[in-house]
Amino acid sequence: MNATPTLGRTAFIGGGNMASAVIGGLLRAGAPAEAFVVVEPWAEQAARLRQQFGLTVLDAAGPALSGADTVVWAVKPQLFTEAAAPCAPFIGSALQISVMAGIRSEAIARASGSAQVVRCMPNTPALIGQGMTGLHASAAVSAAQRQRAEALLAPTGRLLWVDAERDLDAVTALSGSGPAYFFYLIEAMVQAGTELGLSPAQARTLAEGTAAGAAALSAQSEDSPELLRQRVTSKGGTTHAAISTMEAAGMKATVVAAVHAAARRAAELGDEFGRA
Ligand SMILES: NC(=O)C1=CN([C@@H]2O[C@H](COP(=O)(O)OP(=O)(O)OC[C@H]3O[C@@H](n4cnc5c(N)ncnc54)[C@H](O)[C@@H]3O)[C@@H](O)[C@H]2O)C=CC1
Ligand SMILES: O=C(O)[C@@H]1CCC=N1
Incomplete structure (x- = not known):
């Protein structure tokens, strides 16, 4: 993984629809594929990510994750706990950015070992750069880390910060769905x-x-x-x-x-x- 000036090195846990929308937007905006690594156990989807974007894709969590400045959680909420356990030993000092519906910052902090959590709720028009994303930062997130979250999502469309985490449930209901x-x-x-x-x-x-x-x-x-x-x-x-x-x-x-x-x-x- 190479670092980019604004994003640093970014690991995606889950390489499906939403991860592809975010990665595709960043690559179109000029980020190098070497800045990213993706954990994606589904072989067919992993092959698609390698072919479409030229990415490094791991079929399971491993030491390569410890180089990440940012970890993006893009698995289904139902699979979060299972996906997080093997990642935890490698990601405790990274900024955690989640696009998962519902899963709260506290749970992400507990599972990852990092209290620096930004939760986001994008939507599928992100695929064509016309998405609408709501974001919330937990108290431990610095201004520079907020900017990193903005840089990650800006290529997908418009962004709106909310102060209260519970408002993300309304964002999910309104613009996510x-x-x-x-x-x-x-x-x-x-x-x-x-x-x-x-x-x-x-x-x-x-x-x-x-x-x-x-x-x-x-x-x-x-x-x-x-x-x-x-x-x-x-x-x-x-x-x-x-x-x-x-x-x-x-x-x-x-x-x-x-x-x-x-x-x-x-x-x-x-x-x-x-x-x-
Ligand atoms: N689809 C939508 O409109 C939106 C989805 N979201 C959220 O984004 C998240 C991902 O949704 P989609 O991208 O639509 O789902 P998806 O099913 O396309 O992608 C999830 C990927 O995670 C992979 N995966 C499964 N187990 C894994 C593990 N243990 N480790 C790593 N990867 C694993 C799957 O193989 C799959 O490719 C969900 O939490 C959802 O709530 C948020 C906003 C909008
Ligand atoms: O339906 C869902 O659970 C996800 C979250 C927002 C859009 N799709």
């Missing part, structure tokens, strides 16, 4: 469009273009999403017919309940799988 909510809406719109006679490709283009435009208009406007919606909704018009149908079905209340369910599940994941 959030892409799935919008994909679900796109799925439904494509289904309706094809039922109305459009081709699936036409319906998908219209739904995706509309989702992107609505998000961009909302982001650039000083008006609230509610006011922007009202401007589309002419009295006695088509949008009114659609929104009335959604309201009658309790759609807003369902979305609110769904986000609360996701936040509760994030907290449960920490309770269930965060004991190391």
